[in-house]
């Protein structure tokens with residue numbers, strides 16, 4: 107039986123671990139080819155090896171990419187296009203959070219670094235990938251924002267600002283493609299706390315069980331999310347099941363934003 111994303115060729119940033127790896131696993135399991143791009147090349151290669159062992163040679167490939175570097179974007183996309191014989195999906199997932207503190211404590215350097223990794227990445231990815239997606243329509247761009255891009259707190263000014271920027275940039279890209287009559291959709295995904303290494307600093311402070319319980323208590327559904335739950339969202343948005351959805355924000359947050 108054909109998978110839900112059979113024939114799709116998806117470029118995933120931050121694919122070495124966490125949500126990027128989870129989305130790549132979910133997409134490969136449903137028939138897609140995936141290109142894993144990360145600043146951590148050995149990590150991306152490990153995931154690619156795992157997927158090729160499981161789903162057959164040629165399923166996955168890995169690329170060195172710092173998502174803030176335009177030349178590296180151009181080179182990685184070109185290499186992935188050659189390896190997969192096309193690119194029809196882009197998942198802008200690579201992102202960082204930093205120990206920020208309040209707006210008065212945060213250094214300009216850290217603010218700029220978070221903005222650059224989280225926002226320049228989405229801009230550069232779309233800027234340089236659209237020409238490939240245009241040759242492989244229907245195309246889909248999935249931008250991983252955060253619930254922190256919709257709801258602010260008092261301790262993460264850069265993360266809040268960067269993820270809010272991803273939210274509207276994602277809509278801008280969707281409208282741009284629609285205006286150009288390209289069948290390329292662009293949507294943002296807004297997870298709440300998901301069980302990935304990004305939560306390790308908090309686990310370090312409170313211990314794993316207490317940290318996860320603390321976070322879970324903030325979620326109406328009473329728990330943090332699983333990486334596979336973001337994987338399932340990515341499969342839906344990359345697949346043609348979401349063919350009329352563009353410029354939308356998909357919250358995967360156990361109900362937090364409904365409060």
Ligand SMILES: NC(=O)c1ccc[n+]([C@@H]2O[C@H](COP(=O)([O-])OP(=O)(O)OC[C@H]3O[C@@H](n4cnc5c(N)ncnc54)[C@H](O)[C@@H]3O)[C@@H](O)[C@H]2O)c1
Nearest residue numbers: 120122123124125145172173200201252299300302303304
């Ligand atoms: N896990 C969560 O709770 C959560 C919640 C909301 C949003 N998010 C977002 O989801 C995305 C993935 O998060 P995660 O939890 O998997 O984090 P993670 O830290 O586990 O993984 C991030 C990946 O991005 C890569 N990366 C970092 N900087 C990079 C750069 N400059 N260029 C290329 N790759 C780079 C890392 O090497 C790593 O493989 C991020 O954008 C994050 O903000 C995560």
